[in-house]
Amino acid sequence: MVPHLTTAQTGPLLALEQHILDAMPRIEHWLRKQWLEHGTPFYASVDLRNSGFKLAPVDTNLFPGGFNNLSPDFGPLCIQAAMAAVEKICPDAQRFMLIPENHTRNGFYLENVAALATILRQTGLTVRIGSLIPDLEEPLTLELPSGGNIVLEPVKRKGNRLVLDGYDPCAVILNNDLSGGIPEILQNIEQSLIPPLKAGWAVRRKSSHFAAYNRVAEEFGALIGIDPWLVNPYFSTCHEVNFQERTGEECLAAKVDELLGRIREKYRQYEIDHEPFVIVKANAGTYGMGIMTVKSPDDVRGLNRKQRNKMAVIKEGMEVSEVIIQEGVYTFENINDAVAEPVVYMIDHYVVGGFYRVHTGRGIDENLNAPGMHFEPLAFETPCSMPDCAGKPDTAPNRFYAYGVVARLALLAASLELETEEVVA
Amino acid sequence: MVPHLTTAQTGPLLALEQHILDAMPRIEHWLRKQWLEHGTPFYASVDLRNSGFKLAPVDTNLFPGGFNNLSPDFGPLCIQAAMAAVEKICPDAQRFMLIPENHTRNGFYLENVAALATILRQTGLTVRIGSLIPDLEEPLTLELPSGGNIVLEPVKRKGNRLVLDGYDPCAVILNNDLSGGIPEILQNIEQSLIPPLKAGWAVRRKSSHFAAYNRVAEEFGALIGIDPWLVNPYFSTCHEVNFQERTGEECLAAKVDELLGRIREKYRQYEIDHEPFVIVKANAGTYGMGIMTVKSPDDVRGLNRKQRNKMAVIKEGMEVSEVIIQEGVYTFENINDAVAEPVVYMIDHYVVGGFYRVHTGRGIDENLNAPGMHFEPLAFETPCSMPDCAGKPDTAPNRFYAYGVVARLALLAASLELETEEVVA
Numbered sequence: 001m002v003p004h005l006t007t008a009q010t011g012p013l014l015a016l017e018q019h020i021l022d023a024m025p026r027i028e029h030w031l032r033k034q035w036l037e038h039g040t041p042f043y044a045s046v047d048l049r050n051s052g053f054k055l056a057p058v059d060t061n062l063f064p065g066g067f068n069n070l071s072p073d074f075g076p077l078c079i080q081a082a083m084a085a086v087e088k089i090c091p092d093a094q095r096f097m098l099i100p101e102n103h104t105r106n107g108f109y110l111e112n113v114a115a116l117a118t119i120l121r122q123t124g125l126t127v128r129i130g131s132l133i134p135d136l137e138e139p140l141t142l143e144l145p146s147g148g149n150i151v152l153e154p155v156k157r158k159g160n161r162l163v164l165d166g167y168d169p170c171a172v173i174l175n176n177d178l179s180g181g182i183p184e185i186l187q188n189i190e191q192s193l194i195p196p197l198k199a200g201w202a203v204r205r206k207s208s209h210f211a212a213y214n215r216v217a218e219e220f221g222a223l224i225g226i227d228p229w230l231v232n233p234y235f236s237t238c239h240e241v242n243f244q245e246r247t248g249e250e251c252l253a254a255k256v257d258e259l260l261g262r263i264r265e266k267y268r269q270y271e272i273d274h275e276p277f278v279i280v281k282a283n284a285g286t287y288g289m290g291i292m293t294v295k296s297p298d299d300v301r302g303l304n305r306k307q308r309n310k311m312a313v314i315k316e317g318m319e320v321s322e323v324i325i326q327e328g329v330y331t332f333e334n335i336n337d338a339v340a341e342p343v344v345y346m347i348d349h350y351v352v353g354g355f356y357r358v359h360t361g362r363g364i365d366e367n368l369n370a371p372g373m374h375f376e377p378l379a380f381e382t383p384c385s386m387p388d389c390a391g392k393p394d395t396a397p398n399r400f401y402a403y404g405v406v407a408r409l410a411l412l413a414a415s416l417e418l419e420t421e422e423v424v425a
Numbered sequence: 426m427v428p429h430l431t432t433a434q435t436g437p438l439l440a441l442e443q444h445i446l447d448a449m450p451r452i453e454h455w456l457r458k459q460w461l462e463h464g465t466p467f468y469a470s471v472d473l474r475n476s477g478f479k480l481a482p483v484d485t486n487l488f489p490g491g492f493n494n495l496s497p498d499f500g501p502l503c504i505q506a507a508m509a510a511v512e513k514i515c516p517d518a519q520r521f522m523l524i525p526e527n528h529t530r531n532g533f534y535l536e537n538v539a540a541l542a543t544i545l546r547q548t549g550l551t552v553r554i555g556s557l558i559p560d561l562e563e564p565l566t567l568e569l570p571s572g573g574n575i576v577l578e579p580v581k582r583k584g585n586r587l588v589l590d591g592y593d594p595c596a597v598i599l600n601n602d603l604s605g606g607i608p609e610i611l612q613n614i615e616q617s618l619i620p621p622l623k624a625g626w627a628v629r630r631k632s633s634h635f636a637a638y639n640r641v642a643e644e645f646g647a648l649i650g651i652d653p654w655l656v657n658p659y660f661s662t663c664h665e666v667n668f669q670e671r672t673g674e675e676c677l678a679a680k681v682d683e684l685l686g687r688i689r690e691k692y693r694q695y696e697i698d699h700e701p702f703v704i705v706k707a708n709a710g711t712y713g714m715g716i717m718t719v720k721s722p723d724d725v726r727g728l729n730r731k732q733r734n735k736m737a738v739i740k741e742g743m744e745v746s747e748v749i750i751q752e753g754v755y756t757f758e759n760i761n762d763a764v765a766e767p768v769v770y771m772i773d774h775y776v777v778g779g780f781y782r783v784h785t786g787r788g789i790d791e792n793l794n795a796p797g798m799h800f801e802p803l804a805f806e807t808p809c810s811m812p813d814c815a816g817k818p819d820t821a822p823n824r825f826y827a828y829g830v831v832a833r834l835a836l837l838a839a840s841l842e843l844e845t846e847e848v849v850a
Contacts, residue, residue, distance in 0.1 A: 028549020124453020383501040
């Protein structure tokens with residue numbers, strides 16, 4: 001099942017997908033060169049928005065949490081890609097420690113941890129799961145909703161090594177985005193940490209990612225002869241915003257105004273008959289907390305207490321002081337009248353699958369990855385690597401190929417971003 | 426469907442598969458190290474024989490001809506592996522020329538060419554098919570049994586480059602095993618030739634491959650603590666045999682006798698209650714011509730005219746002057762009472778699928794890849810990379826994993842072999 005694009009829009013619908021399809025050899029050749037020059041993150045997932053005239057990434061997660069949502073048919077692809085990644089990053093490793101988030105009551109997330117451990121084991125690694133849960137003294141067995149269980153063991157430090165009871169791993173895979181800062185136990189360890197600490201939200205900034213993405217989109221646009229805006233959401237940032245203390249509001253309103261103006265101009269150019277909007281969100285952090293849909297500068301002025309509380313704090317109770325204002329991209333993809341947003345999964349530089357977040361209760365301009373949000377995952381049925389160049393651009397293999405291309409642009413941006421990012425622990 | 430092992434044999438049945446399964450992390454770690462040290466062929470297929478107590482390669486093909494027999498479900502695996510291969514060997518290539526065999530009337534083979542071209546196109550390469558058919562002047566369109574067609578164009582030489590009309594490729598993929606020698610048009614070309622000319626039967630010798638395999642099997646045996654013989658068929662060679670002129674017969678009989686003796690000893694050691702046999706075949710060449718099953722030295726003495734003719738000439742009318750005498754490995758795998766032999770396919774160092782040659786009219790000690798032999802291909806239903814370590818060794822994923830391991834040992838032997846082989850065009 002592929003979502004239908006439902007929009008009254010008369011602009012260049014599907015032209016972008018056709019363009020990507022036609023340029024396939026040039027795109028793959030260019031990407032090959034990029035991967036030779038830039039190291040790729042071990043894994044990543046990219047949230048895309050597809051409005052038909054525009055297909056763009058809105059978030060790149062370096063600690064992907066939905067491997068359980070991928071089609072089991074793509075298991076072999078994940079394993080093969082993980083083999084390639086391990087070969088590059090730590091060929092000598094035999095024993096891995098996987099460190100997940102501390103969400104022990106989120107069954108979906110635990111399924112992800114189990115799925116990830118299985119992929120790693122099937123590449124031929126011994127894997128045990130280490131947990132950073134404070135005060136965890138004994139191994140903790142957690143039941144999985146799908147049956148079976150996983151065992152979390154307390155992570156210990158032995159000199160400069162992370163160990164478990166009777167287990168000294170060669171490398172540590174993080175599936176914990178470090179939103180709460182870099183714990184002392186992870187600092188200055190001698191084993192390989194994958195991805196590195198600077199990929200965590202304690203260091204990373206969305207604005208650095210999208211600044212890198214600007215460069216990637218420019219180059220990609222020139223390569224295949226398209227306006228880079230068609231794959232790139234505009235953005236700007238506001239530093240020193242404090243929602244609780246109501247400071248920085250005017251700066252934010254001004255930036256919103258300026259960005260809406262630039263989008264309006266583009267909509268005019270492409271004859272897009274929709275109201276521009278922007279998304280305001282924390283510059284560091286994840287999990288869809290601290291996110292607002294904004295259609296006018298007035299929307300960010302004089303927020304009430306509830307709105308301010310929602311924006312002020314993200315995961316792990318961290319305070320928001322920097323925000324990114326990102327061009328909103330309409331979601332015109334629908335499955336049975338429900339909005340559907342694609343998430344593409346990658347290991348090393350290989351696209352290994354993806355799924356749609358399908359949600360009936362939300363609008364086309366809202367963020368589907370928000371607290372309290374219950375989406376139904378719908379796994380991509382075909383892989384992203386098998387376009388049918390003779391087919392229409394919106395057939396399943398071709399749409400998925402376009403997703404895979406744009407997701408890899410975001411992955412490349414993450415590579416550039418991590419090259420420059422420094423750990424300021 | 427997985428074949429059943431049907432044998433009255435009381436020896437260490439399935440012990441080998443269990444051993445391979447248990448040693449998985451050690452095996453994958455060791456293989457990772459090997460691939461870092463040794464370049465892998467672009468692609469390969471390996472014919473295996475499985476008698477339950479022994480699982481061994483009997484032939485390694487560096488110009489695999491059955492991609493059409495793989496399960497379509499593994500298409501994405503092939504594409505991903507081909508991307509990795511292209512990245513390593515010729516990252517800069519955009520346009521490929523694929524040079525197949527000249528068998529224009531073999532519909533199965535044409536399907537293989539089409540399947541291969543599709544895989545390469547889906548990695549993002551432009552692919553056109555160049556043919557070495559003598560006197561081909563114009564593009565030749567050939568219908569495929571499955572529908573559609575392929576176009577063969579005459580290969581031309583322009584200085585030191587191979588070209589087609591209006592097409593100058595960056596690299597040339599050979600799917601032609603050069604049994605008839607290295608054509609002049611392929612000599613000293615400046616484009617990458619993949620695999621290199623020395624991988625063709627004009628240069629390659631089965632005995633060099635199995636000499637390299639001896640080293641690989643020794644190391645593998647030591648690694649997982651097994652007798653290397655369990656994955657390695659004994660062999661010896663006879664040079665200067667001439668079946669037409671009846672010279673070299675005594676040398677051959679003596680070697681057969683010596684080899685049967687060594688096998689007999691192993692059968693005794695493992696309490697295997699079967700009659701040893703050897704296969705005598707051309708040391709250079711393929712396509713199952715010039716192959717004999719031999720159970721006694723007398724079998725190679727005083728051959729009648731028909732037998733001698735059968736042995737004297739292989740593909741492309743080449744005369745046999747060197748033979749390899751290889752330990753026969755019983756095939757105890759059966760599907761619906763038909764003998765089934767696995768063939769494993771690899772691109773770069775990734776196992777991308779395989780199939781069984783299923784043949785009702787042949788015995789467990791005969792060669793299934795022989796002229797006039799009509800096998801039914803039965804695609805592997807599950808990939809070779811997803812063992813279920815909790816399951817029994819003969820469940821489908823586990824049997825396929827063992828196949829994949831032994832096939833990769835043969836691939837590694839091919840890597841070593843190509844490192845030392847010199848072109849003597």
